[in-house]
Amino acid sequence: MMNEEIIIAGFGGQGVLSMGKILAYSGMMQNLEVSWMPSYGPEMRGGTANVTVILSNERISSPILNLYDTAIVLNQQSLDKFERKVKPGGVLIYDTNGITKHPQRTDIKIFQVEAAAEAARINNLRVFNMIVLGAYLKLNNYLKIEHIVEGLEKSLPKRYHHTIQANADALKIGMDIVKPYTVLVS
Amino acid sequence: MELKDIIKPENLVYKRTECLTDKVLSYCPGCGHGTAHRLVMETIEELGIQSETIGVASVGCSVLSYDFMDVDMTGAAHGRATAVATGIKRCNPEKYVFTYQGDGDLAAIGTAETIHACNRGENITIIFINNGIYGMTGGQMAPTTLLGMKSSTTPYGRESALMGNPIKITELVAQLPGTYFVTRQSVHTPANVRKAKKAIMKAFDNQKLKKGLSFVEIVSNCNSGWKMTPVTANKWMEDNMFPFYPLGDIKVDGELVKK
Amino acid sequence: MGELKLMKGNEAIAEAAIRAGVDAYFGYPITPQSEIMEYLASEQPEKRTGMVLLQAESEVAAINMVYGAASTGKKAMTSSSSPGISLKMEGISYLAGAELPCLIVNVVRGGPGLGTIQPSQADYFQAVKGGGHGDYRLIVLAPASVQEMADFVGLGFDLAFKYRNPVMILSDGVIGQMMEKVEFGEQQPRRTKFDEPWMLTGKTPDRPHRIVTSLDLEAVQMEKHNLDLQAKYKTIRENEVRFEEIACDDADYIMVAYGSSARICQKTVKLARESGHKLGLLRPITLYPFPSERISQLADKVKGFLSVEMSSGQMVEDVMLAVNGKVKVGHYGRYGGVIHSPEQVLCGFEEFLSK
Numbered sequence: 001m002m003n004e005e006i007i008i009a010g011f012g013g014q015g016v017l018s019m020g021k022i023l024a025y026s027g028m029m030q031n032l033e034v035s036w037m038p039s040y041g042p043e044m045r046g047g048t049a050n051v052t053v054i055l056s057n058e059r060i061s062s063p064i065l066n067l068y069d070t071a072i073v074l075n076q077q078s079l080d081k082f083e084r085k086v087k088p089g090g091v092l093i094y095d096t097n098g099i100t101k102h103p104q105r106t107d108i109k110i111f112q113v114e115a116a117a118e119a120a121r122i123n124n125l126r127v128f129n130m131i132v133l134g135a136y137l138k139l140n141n142y143l144k145i146e147h148i149v150e151g152l153e154k155s156l157p158k159r160y161h162h163t164i165q166a167n168a169d170a171l172k173i174g175m176d177i178v179k180p181y182t183v184l185v186s
Numbered sequence: 187m188e189l190k191d192i193i194k195p196e197n198l199v200y201k202r203t204e205c206l207t208d209k210v211l212s213y214c215p216g217c218g219h220g221t222a223h224r225l226v227m228e229t230i231e232e233l234g235i236q237s238e239t240i241g242v243a244s245v246g247c248s249v250l251s252y253d254f255m256d257v258d259m260t261g262a263a264h265g266r267a268t269a270v271a272t273g274i275k276r277c278n279p280e281k282y283v284f285t286y287q288g289d290g291d292l293a294a295i296g297t298a299e300t301i302h303a304c305n306r307g308e309n310i311t312i313i314f315i316n317n318g319i320y321g322m323t324g325g326q327m328a329p330t331t332l333l334g335m336k337s338s339t340t341p342y343g344r345e346s347a348l349m350g351n352p353i354k355i356t357e358l359v360a361q362l363p364g365t366y367f368v369t370r371q372s373v374h375t376p377a378n379v380r381k382a383k384k385a386i387m388k389a390f391d392n393q394k395l396k397k398g399l400s401f402v403e404i405v406s407n408c409n410s411g412w413k414m415t416p417v418t419a420n421k422w423m424e425d426n427m428f429p430f431y432p433l434g435d436i437k438v439d440g441e442l443v444k445k
Numbered sequence: 446m447g448e449l450k451l452m453k454g455n456e457a458i459a460e461a462a463i464r465a466g467v468d469a470y471f472g473y474p475i476t477p478q479s480e481i482m483e484y485l486a487s488e489q490p491e492k493r494t495g496m497v498l499l500q501a502e503s504e505v506a507a508i509n510m511v512y513g514a515a516s517t518g519k520k521a522m523t524s525s526s527s528p529g530i531s532l533k534m535e536g537i538s539y540l541a542g543a544e545l546p547c548l549i550v551n552v553v554r555g556g557p558g559l560g561t562i563q564p565s566q567a568d569y570f571q572a573v574k575g576g577g578h579g580d581y582r583l584i585v586l587a588p589a590s591v592q593e594m595a596d597f598v599g600l601g602f603d604l605a606f607k608y609r610n611p612v613m614i615l616s617d618g619v620i621g622q623m624m625e626k627v628e629f630g631e632q633q634p635r636r637t638k639f640d641e642p643w644m645l646t647g648k649t650p651d652r653p654h655r656i657v658t659s660l661d662l663e664a665v666q667m668e669k670h671n672l673d674l675q676a677k678y679k680t681i682r683e684n685e686v687r688f689e690e691i692a693c694d695d696a697d698y699i700m701v702a703y704g705s706s707a708r709i710c711q712k713t714v715k716l717a718r719e720s721g722h723k724l725g726l727l728r729p730i731t732l733y734p735f736p737s738e739r740i741s742q743l744a745d746k747v748k749g750f751l752s753v754e755m756s757s758g759q760m761v762e763d764v765m766l767a768v769n770g771k772v773k774v775g776h777y778g779r780y781g782g783v784i785h786s787p788e789q790v791l792c793g794f795e796e797f798l799s800k
Binding site for chain 3: 207236237238239240242243249250252253255256257258259260261262263266269270271272273274275276277278281298299301302
């Protein structure tokens with residue numbers, strides 16, 4: 001049985017919700033059951049935003065979760081909040097940009113993706129979230145890349161379809177730069 | 187000559203319009219509502235639009251107007267008649283839709299609905315009876331009650347410092363681009379009845395031409411609420427109401443009338 | 446098979462409304478349900494089906510526009526969230542009194558007062574006990590998925606016209622804001638027949654004029670009208686109860702939960718069974734009529750019921766009435782905009798067991 005429970009969290013404007021949307025669309029392309037549950041409201045306008053995405057081959061029960069298989073976190077607040085919400089043996093992916101207090105848990109798998117730095121380097125900040133998503137895809141092989149591209153087509157308005165190639169390239173960058181992080185036990 | 191020789195079609199000088207029911211009016215003797223009802227229904231009869239008309243009654247003395255007007259009608263919640271009429275007209279643009287409202291309904295509790303229906307330029311006709319008082323509930327102060335005028339909630343007369351000022355909502359809605367025809371009439375003399383009839387006819391004609399909202403105020407007496415005889419009430423209306431609520435067209439064919 | 450889409454619950458309601466051949470939507474923006482009107486506006490329903498869409502000046506005006514449209518036999522709807530629904534309550538009472546069909550969507554947020562914009566189920570009493578003034582009931586549907594948000598638009602109008610009664614979809618911020626797969630049926634035509642004797646269509650010579658009203662100054666007449674309404678509600682209770690049972694067959698205890706809370710409890714059932722509790726879930730789909738009879742039957746074979754709601758305990762009163770003292774009944778729930786997690790519900794259940 002396949003059941004993947006993911007939280008993506010960061011600042012509003014980092015593309016957190018749309019990253020979740022692309023995952024959900026991609027899951028739908030593969031005939032999986034999907035749910036996408038955002039935090040909503042004024043907190044999103046410049047504040048923190050998060051979205052819970054569930055992909056499963058069974059009917060999804062609760063769209064609201066307390067623990068996750070994977071947490072993708074993009075700022076310090078989200079790291080502080082969601083590191084402890086990863087199931088033992090689960091995965092934490094984070095961007096080191098702006099992080100001063102790194103993860104501490106040793107019972108989960110932790111990965112870093114320097115997506116903000118990479119997006120700045122290639123001078124295309126808009127694809128930041130796709131680099132992050134690429135990191136996730138590298139670690140999980142249940143979603144096919146062509147379905148992700150289809151998901152992009154579905155979730156992007158037509159006027160942005162010329163950016164699909166750049167986004168697909170960014171996914172590959174994320175796959176290349178993601179690296180494991182080992183917590184040093186003192 | 188016997189009675190049956192007199193009652194002949196050729197001797198008929200006046201009759202109930204077909205668009206009023208046989209039901210006896212519930213209004214006080216001397217009240218303007220009866221005449222206003224008749225004028226609206228006569229207009230509908232003359233235009234031949236009984237089967238195409240849907241009316242909206244409001245809350246107040248005219249709450250039972252749907253019993254007297256022989257057209258399909260609905261009773262709206264207090265103040266909401268123009269919203270109800272909007273719902274009817276938007277879904278049935280081919281129908282003639284009118285509201286029949288008093289001053290408490292239209293200019294106090296229903297001010298928002300009135301202003302916004304006018305501002306949207308809903309293609310409806312509003313008949314607004316202004317008698318400066320809450321008649322049905324027993325003569326309380328209305329938004330249109332004149333300064334100094336006594337009512338059961340202003341027993342010593344309306345004071346602006348305490349109770350605010352009477353509102354000229356008709357002048358107010360005339361300022362809105364959505365209104366096409368705005369007028370103030372009365373029905374207390376035969377001459378005024380004829381003018382009011384003409385205005386109501388124009389208001390329904392505008393609807394046919396899809397010109398936007400027509401708003402016909404009828405300044406009326408409320409001899410019971412004012413605690414006067416019908417004759418003195420009409421005199422008091424001429425002396426006190428008309429100076430503050432002057433009769434005449436305020437906006438015609440979408441243009442404000444220059445005074 | 447219809448068209449499969451990934452959509453928010455709120456958007457699904459809007460798309461379903463167009464496809465169900467709804468004649469008019471009147472609304473006023475409020476979080477967390479503004480997507481309904483926004484989606485409709487972007488879809489230009491006047492071009493797709495001729496459906497009327499109008500943003501009113503207030504919730505009060507919107508519900509009265511619904512009243513006007515409904516009095517002419519049109520399929521009219523509105524939507525709002527808790528504070529806005531309170532404003533609509535006057536109009537809803539008039540719609541119920543005048544026996545007009547319509548659909549009202551409440552995407553509930555935390556209260557009281559302006560409250561919060563986060564999800565809640567604290568409007569249960571308001572929805573199922575009447576809400577406005579007078580002795581009346583709404584038919585209340587509680588969707589637990591985006592698919593049901595869509596499906597209940599058509600179902601809601603079917604029931605509304607069958608019984609000439611307002612129908613409410615009682616949703617919340619979770620179901621409104623979440624995206625799931627949703628399958629839509631074919632485009633249904635809008636109503637073309639307006640031949641019911643209550644519909645205002647314009648008086649013709651062959652019939653008396655029609656009056657739509659909730660007023661009767663004669664108390665005896667009004668009592669008769671009330672008796673007719675009560676008889677109608679009885680018919681509704683006898684024929685329209687809908688619910689879903691999950692793992693109830695061998696259950697020692699049963700949770701009763703609706704809407705998003707029922708989704709959360711589904712996971713709790715799984716967690717509870719992993720830790721050895723025979724826990725089941727009864728999900729009312731109609732909150733009015735309430736599945737009282739079924740709960741009463743189940744009370745003969747289980748040890749207790751736990752009502753799980755995002756409120757301080759409202760539906761629990763109806764569960765208690767149905768159980769009628771046979772077994773113990775408890776309540777668990779976070780509220781004020783806080784959503785309980787499946788694990789928290791399990792803790793709540795274990796605490797209930799120990800009492």
